[in-house]
Each structure stands twice: as structure tokens, then as C-alpha cells.
Amino acid sequence: MTIPLVDLKAQYLSIKDEMDAAIQRVVDNTSFIMGPDVQAFEEEFARFCSVQHAVGVDSGTAALHLAFMACDIGPGDEVITTPHTFIATIGMLGRVGATPVFVDIDPQTYNIDPARIEAAITRQTKAIMPVHLYGQPAEMDPILEIADRHGLKVIEDAAQAHGAEYKGRRAGSMSHVAIFSFYPGKNLGAYGDAGAVVTDDGEIAEKVRLLRNHGRREKYEHLLQGFNYRIDTLQAAILRAKLAHLEEWNEARRRHGATYRELLSDLDLVLPYEPEHVRAVYHLFVVRLEGSLLQERDALREHLRAKGISTGIHYPIPLHLQPAYRHLGHTEGDFPITEECARQVLSLPMYPELTQTQIEEVVRAIKEFLGS
Numbered sequence: 001m002t003i004p005l006v007d008l009k010a011q012y013l014s015i016k017d018e019m020d021a022a023i024q025r026v027v028d029n030t031s032f033i034m035g036p037d038v039q040a041f042e043e044e045f046a047r048f049c050s051v052q053h054a055v056g057v058d059s060g061t062a063a064l065h066l067a068f069m070a071c072d073i074g075p076g077d078e079v080i081t082t083p084h085t086f087i088a089t090i091g092m093l094g095r096v097g098a099t100p101v102f103v104d105i106d107p108q109t110y111n112i113d114p115a116r117i118e119a120a121i122t123r124q125t126k127a128i129m130p131v132h133l134y135g136q137p138a139e140m141d142p143i144l145e146i147a148d149r150h151g152l153k154v155i156e157d158a159a160q161a162h163g164a165e166y167k168g169r170r171a172g173s174m175s176h177v178a179i180f181s182f183y184p185g186k187n188l189g190a191y192g193d194a195g196a197v198v199t200d201d202g203e204i205a206e207k208v209r210l211l212r213n214h215g216r217r218e219k220y221e222h223l224l225q226g227f228n229y230r231i232d233t234l235q236a237a238i239l240r241a242k243l244a245h246l247e248e249w250n251e252a253r254r255r256h257g258a259t260y261r262e263l264l265s266d267l268d269l270v271l272p273y274e275p276e277h278v279r280a281v282y283h284l285f286v287v288r289l290e291g292s293l294l295q296e297r298d299a300l301r302e303h304l305r306a307k308g309i310s311t312g313i314h315y316p317i318p319l320h321l322q323p324a325y326r327h328l329g330h331t332e333g334d335f336p337i338t339e340e341c342a343r344q345v346l347s348l349p350m351y352p353e354l355t356q357t358q359i360e361e362v363v364r365a366i367k368e369f370l371g372s
């Protein structure tokens, strides 16, 4: 038996007829650019996120670029965020002339630690950008309170958290503007690249709509200097068909999380933290190896790999230590909790179609390695 980290083929096979029909519908009417499925998907996804507006774009990275521009983040501005995330969270900040300012994470949630944010605020700070990493919502209430007190915008990077909830509020609905990615492996994944900007602010939505499509209002009338960041109609049609299954898929991920948790509970592993007030959607199921096990991560991965079980490390190099950000002048030790997590985390297979037998197989292989 081979158990991948994510099984996109299993998902396709489970809804093959619906997917094939969605693709065929777009091909049949050749409405490849801004076809009717784009607006329909935007309406459906906005409803799913409990927000007024969703604007489809061609990647989560493009969504971040447009969200920064719509918040007027520009040269000299600083945006406070986490160093424990995928590089795309901050990649476009430099492209608008702004600088990421990192704040270390909370070792339980792996998300930005609200208690450390205020010390990082300067006169240049324009926004705070929490990331709901691994599908676990960031601790939003204190973040929103700090932002409010200092007159800062909040931008949620919800690329890994479609459908997650914090105190009954949906990821993407708690801030001025939020972004999602529909990269194929995300909880809601396209068959290629796609993303969305979501917001309750009509002005932000309008600006993002203009910018993603050459600043265009009418054909050949352009109000702003924009981009071609449009979502493909094909991807919108695929995402609509998949969105109808997202709740059931997220529930399946949560069940698998509970099963892992139960079967791994007597081992020396740190399991994902899920407080009462959040609904995590387990984009990844990440465990942490501590103490004497710390040196064993590579060996454990190799042991699992030999049994056909894939694992991942999200993420091995913190953003402040990435060569691309050397100019920020950070050194090892600047964000010790992030650095420690980067050395300890291990992502186990997690996707809705995972079976009980597969989970048991993963756990058996881990126990075999740990000799318990």
C-alpha cells in the first residue's frame, strides 16, 4: 500500500462525473475568459465564507498582490506577519515596495503570537497579516483589537483554511480583506492555479476587480493600471463543482484528525492543538518531535517512505532565514520558536479520501519506528 501526503486522483475519481461535466460545459460554450461560471463561483464562495464579496484571480499570490494594493500598502510600509509560513505570504510585499516585519509564533497554534505584535509596531506599520496555518485559525480577537487600537488594517492569509472557524466566524470574514489559494492541494483545489480575494468592503472589492483585469471598466476603457490576474472560467467551473463537497471534505479531514489524535495519543509526539473556540480544517496534520526524538526526524521519514508512506515538512526554512530575504538582516536566533518548530514539524498524510485502514497503517509504521 502506498499512502501519499495528498491524493488528488482519489478525489477526482470520487466525483468524476461532476468534474467531467463542469469541464465539458465550459469547453462546449468556449467561454474561457470571464465566463458565467466566474461570477457564479464568486457568489457561491462569498456565501461559503460569510462575506459580501469574492473576486476570483489566477493564484493566491496574485490575490495577495491585489489585497496589498487595495489596502494602499506601498513603498516604506511595514506589514507584521509570521516567519512560519509559505513564502508566498510575503512575496508580493516587496513588489509593492513594502517590508515584512516578523513576529514569532505561538508554539501551540503555530500561528503569529498576538502577545508579541505590539512590540513590532512602528510608525511605518500599515497592516497585520495573520496566516491560518495548516487550517488552524490564528487567535483573531487580540489581533483585531490591537489593529483597531493602532489604526491598522488586518489581512487574513486564509490560503490553507477554507471553511475554518474562529468563535463561529469563518476564516476570511474577520478582517478588512482576506485571500485564499486554490492551488490543487489546498482544501478547495483547482486543476491548476487559482485564488480569490474576499472582503465585506465594497470599495476594496471593486478595486480588486478592476486591477485583476487591466483596470478595465468597459471594453477598452481602463480606469487603473492593472494586471491580467483573471481566474480561468475552467477553474471557476471546477471549483464550483468542488465547493459543493467542501463541507463534507472538511468534516472528513476533522474525523481523520480525531482518529490520528486517538491512535497517536500515547506516543511522545506533540499533536495539533485545537481549542474549543476554533474549528480547524486540517489542511495538514502536523506533529512535532521533541527531546530525544528530535534527531530522528529524517530517520522516521525514511522509515515511513520505505513503507510507501509520504510525509512533508511545512516548512523547513523560516522566512527570516531564506536567502531571498537576507537583506532584512536577520540571523539564527531572531525567532527561536519558529526555528525550533521548523526543526521539529512533520506532516502526516491528510486528505478527505484517506481511509481508516490507511491511518492505522501510518500509525503502525510510526509506532514500529518508535519501538512502542
Ligand SMILES: *Cc1c(COP(=O)(O)O)cnc(C)c1O
Binding pocket: 059, 060, 061, 062, 085, 086, 088, 089, 131, 157, 159, 160, 180, 181, 182, 183, 193, 194, 195
Ligand atoms: C498556497 C499558499 C499561498 C499562495 O497561493 P498560490 O495559489 O500558490 O499562489 C499563500 N499563502 C499560504 C499560507 C499558502 O499556503
